[in-house]
Amino acid sequence: xxxxxxxxxxxxxxxxxxxxxAFDLIALVEKLGFKANYNTEQTCCGRxxxxxxxxxxxxxxxxxxxxxxxxxxxxxxxxxxxVGYVKNNLGKLFYNTSYHNSYKSLAERIMDIxxxxxxxxxxCNIGAEFPFKVFLHNNCKSLNEYDVQEEVRFILDKVKGLxxxxxxxxxxxxxxxxGLYMYNEPVSTFLTKRKxxxxxxxxxxxxxxxDTTCLMQMDNYIRKNNLNIKTIHLVSLLMYxxxxxxx
Numbered sequence: 001x002x003x004x005x006x007x008x009x010x011x012x013x014x015x016x017x018x019x020x021x022a023f024d025l026i027a028l029v030e031k032l033g034f035k036a037n038y039n040t041e042q043t044c045c046g047r048x049x050x051x052x053x054x055x056x057x058x059x060x061x062x063x064x065x066x067x068x069x070x071x072x073x074x075x076x077x078x079x080x081x082x083v084g085y086v087k088n089n090l091g092k093l094f095y096n097t098s099y100h101n102s103y104k105s106l107a108e109r110i111m112d113i114x115x116x117x118x119x120x121x122x123x124c125n126i127g128a129e130f131p132f133k134v135f136l137h138n139n140c141k142s143l144n145e146y147d148v149q150e151e152v153r154f155i156l157d158k159v160k161g162l163x164x165x166x167x168x169x170x171x172x173x174x175x176x177x178x179g180l181y182m183y184n185e186p187v188s189t190f191l192t193k194r195k196x197x198x199x200x201x202x203x204x205x206x207x208x209x210x211d212t213t214c215l216m217q218m219d220n221y222i223r224k225n226n227l228n229i230k231t232i233h234l235v236s237l238l239m240y241x242x243x244x245x246x247x
Contacts, residue, residue, distance in 0.1 A: 006076050006116075007038075009045075011081075012044050013212045014079070024236045027239055028126075028239055031239075032120050032121060034120070039068050045082045046065060062099075063099060066094075066099055069109075069110070074109050076110075076111060076113055078210070078235045080141060087110070113235055128158070128237070128241055128242075130160075130162045130241065131161030132161070134204060134237070135202060136156065137209040137214055137215075139174065143171060152210060174192055175189060175195065176216075209233065210233075215233060219231045
């Protein structure tokens with residue numbers, strides 16, 4: 001029986017700084033029983049341009065994004081931030097244009113890996129194992145634009161050996177904040193420090209999230225201050241035991 005094809009979208013930050021997450025995403029999609037298709041011509045979704053007011057440039061990038069992922073297959077990525085933008089804001093650039101219907105089709109097909117796992121395997125048990133104490137960081141965009149935090153928690157609950165240490169009032173910004181670190185470093189650093197101290201106070205060994213930019217922000221602070229905690233993307237966490245078995 002031929003496997004159903006899924007298109008893989010790799011966000012800029014993953015492509016540039018953490019390519020192993022892209023390979024983990026492809027491996028995870030294939031572990032779920034799908035054929036992963038990666039279009040090597042793909043580029044950015046345009047979120048950074050849009051958020052900074054460069055709508056003309058964002059529209060040009062958005063047109064290419066729509067063309068790169070034309071068709072009928074599902075589009076799976078490892079960034080709730082990118083999906084939130086595509087579903088909620090990208091369409092504003094194409095209202096009443098020739099791309100309007102193509103955009104609507106894309107917006108209906110794109111999803112973060114956390115949502116895709118729920119859709120393709122409702123019990124969310126993929127045989128993952130991660131024997132560590134984990135703090136879940138729900139980034140601002142996943143909370144406000146693309147509500148998948150409960151899906152992520154349900155997935156983590158099915159991971160053998162994982163102990164989720166989160167408590168109420170953990171959902172505050174990590175300091176990345178759509179580039180906050182670039183134009184208000186003191187506030188950004190304070191928020192990062194606050195987030196990591198919260199995770200450490202709960203005994204976490206790892207911080208996980210659906211977004212690489214947040215993890216990169218926190219990892220930089222951890223390394224700079226030589227703290228005893230690590231970051232790991234949800235995708236890599238779910239593939240941890242599979243990679244260990246192949247070593």
